Amino acid sequence: MKKLLLSxxxxxxxxxxxxxGGGGGPAPxxxxxxxxxxxxxxxxxSIRLASLKGKVVLLDLWASWCPPCREELPLLDDLAQRLRGxxxxxxxxxxxxxxxxxxxxxxxxPRWHLTLVHDPSVAEALNPPTMPSSYVIDVRGRLHQVxxxxxxxxxxxxxxxxxxxxxxx
Numbered sequence: 252m253k254k255l256l257l258s259x260x261x262x263x264x265x266x267x268x269x270x271x272g273g274g275g276g277p278a279p280x281x282x283x284x285x286x287x288x289x290x291x292x293x294x295x296x297s298i299r300l301a302s303l304k305g306k307v308v309l310l311d312l313w314a315s316w317c318p319p320c321r322e323e324l325p326l327l328d329d330l331a332q333r334l335r336g337x338x339x340x341x342x343x344x345x346x347x348x349x350x351x352x353x354x355x356x357x358x359x360x361p362r363w364h365l366t367l368v369h370d371p372s373v374a375e376a377l378n379p380p381t382m383p384s385s386y387v388i389d390v391r392g393r394l395h396q397v398x399x400x401x402x403x404x405x406x407x408x409x410x411x412x413x414x415x416x417x418x419x420x
Contacts, residue, residue, distance in 0.1 A: 276377035288368035308388040315356040331365035346374040
């Protein structure tokens with residue numbers, strides 16, 4: 252099932268839609284599922300999404316086989332570095348079936364500032380509308396919006412939205 256979902260995302264969804272919307276995951280203002288992640292690069296212990304209530308979270312689903320994902324991820328990393336200390340957490344979830352492919356892509360950058368995790372089951376649970384897809388989660392742990400795909404300018408819009416939500420804390 253997972254391989255079929257990822258194949259469909261690759262064929263039809265690994266495009267730059269850049270629109271807000273959702274797949275079959277949670278609807279806006281609904282609680283996000285409580286995922287537990289283990290960081291890929293061995294930094295720190297497991298992270299429960301529910302434990303991040305009180306922070307604004309950007310949960311980005313990406314894969315090494317997705318060209319827009321490969322373009323977006325370093326920009327999200329730069330964003331994570333800029334937003335450090337503002338109550339905003341960026342978690343990038345690799346949904347690659349082959350963990351080694353994700354690791355190989357990540358080695359192209361010497362240091363990452365965002366939290367990198369690997370969990371293909373997240374794509375099945377959230378049913379993203381395309382790849383990449385970013386889920387903006389408010390301080391209550393509820394979905395605020397989904398940014399489907401990646402287009403130039405998306406990072407600026409995401410940064411503005413994240414800062415607005417964080418300022419409401």
